[in-house]
Amino acid sequence: MADPRGFLEVRRVPAPERAPRERVLDHDEIFGVLPDDELRGQARRCMDCGVPFCNNSCPLGNLIPDWNDLVRRGQWREALDQLHATNNFPEFTGLICPAPCESACVLDIGDDAVMIKQIEYAIIERGFEEGWVVARPPHARSGRKVAIVGSGPAGLAAAAELNQVGHTVTVFERDEAPGGLMRFGVPDAKLEKWIIDRRVALLEAEGIEFRYGVDVGRDIDATELSDDHDAVVVAIGSRIERPLEIPGSELDGVHFAMDYLYQRNRAVTIAHGGRAPAPEREISAAKKRVAVIGGGDTGMDCLSSANREGASDVVLLDVYGEVPAGGRYPDTPWPMSPRRTETTYALDEGGERHFGTQVVSFEGEAGRVALINGRRVEGSSSRALRPVPGSEFTREVDLCLVAIGFTHPQHEGLLEALDLRLDARGNVAAGVFASSRPGVYAAGDARTGQSLIVNAIADGRRAARLIDRDLRTAPTALAPAA
Amino acid sequence: MRDGLYDTTNEHDGCGVAALARLDGRASRETVERAIGALINLEHRGAEGADATSGDGAGILIQIPDAFMRAVLADDGRELPPPDAYGLACCFLPRDEDHRGKLEAVIEEAVSEEGLETIAWRDVPVDDRAAGIRALEVAPHVRHLFVARAGLTGDALERRLYVLRRVIERRCGDELAVPSCSARTVVYKGMLSAPQLPRFYTDLGDSRVATALAIVHSRFSTNTFPSWSLAHPFHMSAHNGEFNTLLGNKSWMRAREARLSHGPLGPDVGRLLPAIAPGLSDSAAFDAVLELLVKGGRSLPHAVMLMTPEAHEGRNDIPQAIREFYEYGSMLMEPWDGPASLTFTDGQILGATLDRNGLRPGRWAITDDGWFALSSEAGAFRFDPARLVRVGRLLPGRLLIVDPAAGHVLSEREAELAVAGARPYGAWHAEHSLRMEDLPDAEPDDPPELALRERQLAFGWSQEDLCVLLAPMARDGKEPTGSMGNDAALAILSERQPPLFSYFKQLFAQVTNPSIDPVREQVVMSLSSIIGPEGDLLDEAPEQARRLVLDGPVIDDRDLARIVAADEATLAARPLDATWPLVAGEAGLDDALDRLCRDADAGLEAGAGVLIVSDRAVDRERVPIPSLLALACVHHHLVRSGTRTRAGLVVESGEPREVHHIAALIGYGASAVNPYLMLESLTALEGRAEPDVELEPGEAVSRVIAALDKGLLKILSKMGISTIHSYCGAQVFEAVGLEPGLIERHFTGTPSRIGGIGLDGLAREALTRHARAWPDAHGAVLPTHVEQGLLPAAHARLLPQGGIYSWRRDGERHMWDPETVAALQSVARGAGPEAYAEFKHRVNEENAAHGMLRGLMELHLAEDPAPLEEVEPVAEVVRRFSTGGMSLGSLSHEAHETLAVAMNRLGARSNTGEGGEDRRRFEPDPNGDLRRSAIKQVASGRFGVTIDYLVNADQLQIKISQGSKPGEGGQLPGHKIDAEIARLRHSTEGVELISPPPHHDIYSIEDLKQLIYDLRCANPRASVSVKLAAEVGVGTVAAGVAKANADHIVIAGHDGGTGASSLSSIQSAGVPWEIGLSETQQTLVRNDLRSRVAIQTDGQMRTGRDVVIAALLGADEVGFSTAPLVAAGCVMMRVCHLNTCPVGVATQDPELRRRFAGTPEQIVTYLLAVAEDVREIMASLGVRRYEELIGRADLLSPAAAVEHWKARDLDLSSLLTFADSPEHARRQTRGQEPVLDDSLDHLALIPATSRAISHGEHVRASFEVRNVHRTVGGLLSSEIVRRHGPDGLPEGSIEITLSGAAGQSLGAWLAPGVSLTVHGMVNDYAGKGLSGGIVSVRPHEECQFYARENVIAGNVALYGATSGRAFFAGLAGERFAVRNSGALAVVEGVGDHGCEYMTGGRVVVLGATGVNFAAGMSGGVAWVLDEDGDFAYRVNCDLVDLETPDGAREVELRDLIGEHRARTGSTVADHLLADWDAARGRFVQVMPRAYRAALERSDRALRANVGAAA
Secondary structure, rough: OOEEEEEEEEOOOOOOOHHHHOOOOOOOOOOOOOHHHOOOOOOOOOOOOOHHHHHHHHHOOOHHHEEEHHHHHHHHHHHHHHHHOOOOOOHHHHHHHHOOOHHOOHHOOOOOOHHHHHHHHHHHHHHHHHHHOOOOOOOOOOOEEEEOOOOOOHHHHHHHHHHHOOOOOEEEEEOOOOOOHHHHHOOOOOOOOHHHHHHHHHHOOOEEEEEEEOOOOOOEOHHHHHHOOOEEEEEOOOEEEOOOOOOOOOEEEEHHHHHHHHHHHOOOHHHHHOOOOOOOOOOOOOOEEEEEEEHHHHHHHHHHHHHHHHOOEEEEEEOOOOOOOOOOOOOOOOOOOOOOOOHHHHHHHHOOOEEOOOOOOOEEEOOEEEEEEEEEEEEOOOOEEEEOOOEEEEEEEOEEEEOOOOEEOOOOOHHHHOOEEEEEOEEEEEOOOOOOOEEEEOOOOHOOOOOHHHHHHHHHHHHHHHHHHHHHHHOOOOOOOO | OOEEOOOOHHOEEEEEEEEEEOOOOOOOOOHHHHHHHHHHHOOHHOOOOOOOOOOOEEEEEEEHHHHHHHHHHOOOEEEEEOOOOOOEEEEEEEHHHHHHHHHHHHHHHHHOOOOEEEEEEEEEOHHHHHHHHHHHHHOOOOEEEEEEEOOHHHHHHHHHHHHHHHHHHHHHHHHEEEEEEEOOOEEEEEEEOHHHHHHHEEHHHHHOOOOOOOEEEEEEEEEOOOOOOOOOOOOOEEEEEEOOOOOHHHHHHHHHHHHHOOOOHHHHHHHHHOOOOOOOOOHHHHHHHHHHHHHOOOOHHHHHHOOOOOOOOOOOOOOOHHHHHHHHHHOOOOOEEEEEEEEEOOOOEEEEEEEOOOOOOOOEEEEOOOOOEOOOOOOOOOOOHHHHEEEEEEOOEEEEEEEEOOOOOOOOOOOHHHHHHOOOHHHHHHHOOOHHOOOHHHOOOOOOOOOOOHHHHHHHOOOOHHHHHHHHHHHHOOOEEEEOOOOOHHHHHHHOOOOOHHHHEEEEOOOOOOOOOOOOOHHHOOOEEEEEOOOOOOOOOOOOOOOEOOOOOOOOOOHHHHHHHHOOHHEEEEEEEOOOEEOOOOOOHHHHHHHHHHHHHHHHHHOEEEEEEEEOOOOOOEEEOOHEEEEEHHHHHHHOOHHHHHOOEEEEHHHOHHHHHHHHHHHHOOEEEOOOOHHHHHHHHOHHOOOOOOOOEEEEHHHHHHHHHHHHHHHHHHOOOOOOOHHHOOOOEEEEEHHOOOOOOOOOOOOOEEEEEEEEHHHHHHHHHHHHOOHHHHHHOHHHHHHHHOOOHHHHHOOOOOOOOOOOOOOEEEEOOOOHHHHHHHOOOOOOOOHHHHHHHHHHHHOOOOOOOHHHHEOOOOOOOOOOOHHHHHHHOOOOEEEOOOOEOOOOOHHHHHHHHHHHHOOOOOOOOOOOOOOOHHOOOOOOOOOOOOEEOOOOOOOOHHHHHOOOOOEEEEEEOOOOOOOEEEEHHHHOHHHHHHHHOOOOOOOOOOHHHHOOOOOOOOHHHHHHHHHHOOOOOEEEEEEEEEOHHHHHHHHHHHHOOOEEEEOOOOOOOOOEEEHHHHHHHHHHHHHHHHHHHHHHOOOHHHHOOOEEEEOOOHHHHHHHHHHHOOOOEEEEOOOHHHHHHOOOOHEEEEHHOOOOOOOOHHOOOOOOOOOHHHHHHHHHHHHHHHHHHHHHHOOOOHHHOOOOOOHHHEEOOOOOOOHHHHHHOOOOOOOOOEOOOOOOOOOOOOOOOOOHHHHHHHHHHHHHHHHHHOEEEEEEEOOOOOHHHOOHHHHHHHHOOOOOOOOEEEEEEEEEOOOOOOOOOOOOOEEEEEEEEEEEOOOOOEEEEEEEOOOOOOOOHHHHHOEEEOOOOOOOOEEEEEOOOOOOOOOOOOEEEEEEEOOOOOOOOOOOOOEEEEEEOOOOOOOEEEOOEEEEEEEEOOOOOOOHHHEEOOOOOOOOOHHHHHHHHHHHHHHHHHOOHHHHHHHHHHHHHHHHOOOOOOEEEHHHHHHHHHHHHHHHHHHHOO
């Protein structure tokens, strides 16, 4: 039962973050946690709605009113139980989820939403601090073996859940460390990498084996892997980037955002004393005039990284029109998620966002990009943009980072080796997680296409339930495990 | 008899009753004539069926007119033995001669077997022309049979005749009825109206037919299934009322039969059984048991006291001996509980009593020429006022006994004292009865090793159970509150294994009997429960008191341990294991039930006096039997075996966790319940459920038990039941979704109308719950809900969410979920037809999945659809739409007016709800919008119900029940009452307002008829609607309402409802409208009453399909509530009761009201889309006009493809029974017959005062008045206010003097400028709704009596009065000035519950009051002359302080007494004023605390303003 008058008595405050001018000078986490009493005050604002739209809007079905109330009462331990009851990795979502729950919060109608994400993060951090988050190995082993390819949020969630019910799980990761885009796409400013390591250590302690630097389909034979396991889960994400099909895209200095971010994240790891492979060819924004194309989270992360590298000038070009006050276009009324946020951490640190701006072509000098040709456009859908006559402009640039999304998972290698059927968009066709190949499943972006981390976790854990059901009803084809 | 959903067992009675006796004991012709005259004067209390010529029933009981019988037999050459030596049996035989002959032979054979001799048969002469058409179709052939045996006289002969009658009744079955069989009395009765009775039975007109006493009765029945034998009087009694505990009383009687053996009936008892023959009405059943007790050796007053005891617990104003008698009596049998005016006789004495709460009227008079007369209304007997020596009224629970032979009238407890003093009942009780504290203390066993969580899981607990239900109970000691109705899936359509309790819905009283206010009228309530074996009802021995009396039925581990450890033979306890082995699987449940019954038998065999049905043995290997099933199975097994009264049943279970669960267990026969897991959960409240306030574990337990106790009182009171003792086993539940076989075997007698799951289904659900705790025992790693919900494994460590009270994605399904709310808001904001299509699709497709019955129906599409353009236009369709009654107060001004404007724009109707309406809204806005609500609701609080309010309505709606909390009152918390709302409600800002559970002017169907009449007078142009809630029997209630002259009936579904109530009420009372509507349609069509009334239904109407299904099931109209609110921005927060609605819909907080963003366009857009949807469906059905849809249940069939495993067992055939009768209309086709043409206003008052009305002249007039003149002044007031507005005419414009006994509701809503002065007396409801007029009542000048000792006014005077003044020079009945909010009144003494719920005005009582004065009084001031200094004992001081009047208040008091003297000539007032200094000190000022605080606040504000201005 909530405090019925909390929202009338407490105003929302901003989540604590380090001053932009200060933080842009380092790569450390920028977000903090409110003091205990303030958090509890913020939790009081939750109204425990008869119909909690937050609970519905959260892909995980997080029991938001329930843990808000527990935080209000200071019952952190129980709040943690409620949080883990739907979310395997609240420390990830607590930092980098775009929080559709807050957009759907009833208080978002004519007031400010409850700061759900901040409370979520506070609960899990408190849990770690207090030592409440401990490995819980399963009581018994089923004797079934499961291979999971990809250690992004979907793969990790599937691994955690399948392990919990007693299956023997091995996770295969192509890169040198776990986390997928959480590690290599998201800057440390938003998610420091030890947070991923901390969770993975728990999963290892629960009995999951992780194998890094193994590209299944290249380093090991995919069909063999499938034969060796009762189930294989393809959780390789949707990593083929959407190309910007305009003249000049091939020029040097025009790069996919992810190529840049991978490098930046590895660089930070190395700078912090970690180990990571060196880039074949460095992409740097230092002292350069940078244009980021695409106004989503990845674009923002590029902006933030470029600022930290010391770019001389960064601009973010977004084809969508200006965000209306309150953040909602008419076709995304409450409780739907707005398509764009009004502001982001990256913009606070520097750089400019240009709305309704479309890049038409690049021009280069000596094979290297030098100029952007663009124009103003109107319209709310990327498929129906209307150029504004006479709005053409050019802009001098040294580096262009293209962050306009991903198309589908990589087909070469694993998918081809397993001969998996694809859907019309090029994703693995796996309606209820089972692919066209018996014993092979898909989860996360590889199955659904590019999406949010919170969807990936949800997809991974749901896949695990259905795979478990199959494993329990079908006889194993394998020899009994030793 | 059943047909579709129509079931004759649901019928109810109301009526007028009268009795008359000669105090010289001499038989007189005049007695017969006067009695019949009175009956005719009470005719307006009876009813006629669809066939206006057939009455519901009338009858007369008289002493056998020996001279007459002797003479008519002598004419045939037969000779009778001396008086008192022969018996006369009146027989209703078949009209078919052959048939009759056979029966007569059977009867004669029985006569001789009983050692009697047949003297003669006599055809009773009847005049068929006097009876109605339908009545004649089923009329019996009436014959008198004379029998005798030499030497047999007196009581011995009566007993022999009684045995004879039962024997022939048993042998002849339904084909014979024997209305009387006695040597002392004879009954003439039939399916007749009062005037028809003497014309039909020509005997009654014979001058030789004489008697010294008579009882007459005219019946108003909700049923129309013709019956001659159910007319009253019965053999010993006539009854106006209803026994709400009937089912329990019947099963307990059946259970007792095996033990009956003592007393003068001796071995004959066996031949009388069953004591209550099948098919008897409640009144007939009461009569049967009363007669058994009397013939079994008790005196008539004794038997009545045993069956309907006065409320005696905790009462210090009852003589000790009487209280002790009742205490002892409670050990023998449970009370027959319900509103009742009982009149009874054994042919020698005549008596009468009322139920413990005085819910029926009874006025009596004694004349100086030897008459004693009693009737439902004063004035029914017409006596010369000069001859009256005493007038009085029956008192709650008190006996009045007249012994004509001795010339005694015993009205002052003499009769009770005589009974109570006959034996040392007090000593017997004191010596033998046991209380918990008499038992040695004992330690409960340690709780088992099993974790609490595991057991909670196994019993199906959810997190909501802990944090929504249990924690608030532990913290506040009361049940938590909720709002916005119950839109969750029905248990039978739920996928979440709800407990068996959820399949049972509480029944509630509506119309035919009142619910009770268990808080304000706690004085009549009792929680006391009795455990242990019963003795022989026909015996009277000290040891029969050897039983354990509990203060309440909820006990804890320690209490149970005490019972088990008690060294008392009668409490020898035997546990019965209510679990079954998991290995036995689903099939094991049936075996386990058999074993339970065998164990129970063995326990009794071994001498057990207490059987403990316990599921303590639950563990990994043993599954708990649903506790209600285990208990009911044992109870009914023992009832059937005739051994039930040999032991008490106690339930020890981990399953019950809310008050509804406890109520169900008691309702099915448990004397006590130990909800051990509930209490254990408290002591180890984990995490989130922990109350904010730190509690000692022991304190938490007692608070939870207190909360359960309060909740139980509420549940029984909503059925009009006062005591747990009579609730026990009364089975006042309806099952929804259980298979008939299961019901028949284990819940015998419970209605269950749509079939459902059986034992295997229940077993399956129990096993699934068990697997939550121990999935591994079921071969799984995760419990089903986690596995199937695709939830993380960590979820299994928690209890399931529940999701009943607030939606959760993984919880119970709801009709309103985030998707539907968002989709509808998008429709309302004009997102176009695609958006509506999306909304409609979501709602319709998911209706079945979301647990709606209509989701299981399929429409029969026409092969030849109608072109859409030929279907009647949208504008016609929306006319059939209205919004539900949602008050300003619950809703914000903005939301309330937005609804009104939207509905007016559509040409549809909005409903004020309860709470008045600002008259500024009666005029259109400049843009043409009208903020006036077309429907004005009249609810039990009568807030703001003034004559002006009533006049400005198109429809007046009497809200009997509402879907969210049928049978309950309401509360508007102080924080929702701002200055504006207080003004409209005539109350005080910030002071909580209480709506009583019942309308205090509707205790019966004839009362409803009267209120409808009153409202017609107040606004003859408006239609009158009556809002009922769906439950079993609502169809028969609706039939009664139609006969009571309503134009419009609303059947509200359980799932609708926006009001605030306790969560268990929202969840557990009422049924879906689909069932209630269908039952109503079938009943009304069958009885040809449908043509007279329009039917509306409501309850989560959302799409065109919902509307069309409602129409097909019989609705002329539909009501929408939640959906228009959602269209206007409501997000189903369900916090309406907290005043914190974040979207400004249901709040009075100015800050939040600013957030309201709804517009009339949104509602209009949505409802037009629904109407268009309706048209499209009509086209697809080939129907062009809406009216052609109505009642076409043949266009519906059960959906073919039903996925749900439980839903597959449902049987909708009775629901979809097509009520089709060639000559009976299926929809409203005509209006009611006019009733106002013969009113005194119409005939006399208005013509006489027309110059005052039209020209403002001063008019005085005088008229004779009689009790048949009802609502005098009503039409006149309506006329005045319609012409002159709320301020009416200047005071003194119209002065009317009336002489005689005025009928009910004199001066109802009397307008300013009118004064009525009655010389004589008035009946019930005088000054109801008084709106500025003046009512004065003074004794007739020629009366001999001293006014102050005699009753001059009936019950419930000034109910809901808002302004004006009233003066009564004499005593008034119960509930004087109830819910008065502004009138000033003086009276010289009142009955119980005076000034109840009063919120304003002034009341002066110049004499004694009854008990419970000022209960719930939150405003106004009362002054009581406390001459004996004992007034303080009779006040309910919960809300008021007692003070001494001084200063301005004293002046006010004296002025009122002065006006009283002036207007009534009161000698009491005269004496007081003559020596005011002496008098004033004897007054006690009754001052509500909240009111005083509010006055002080406004004084301070005023002074501050004055100070600031200075």
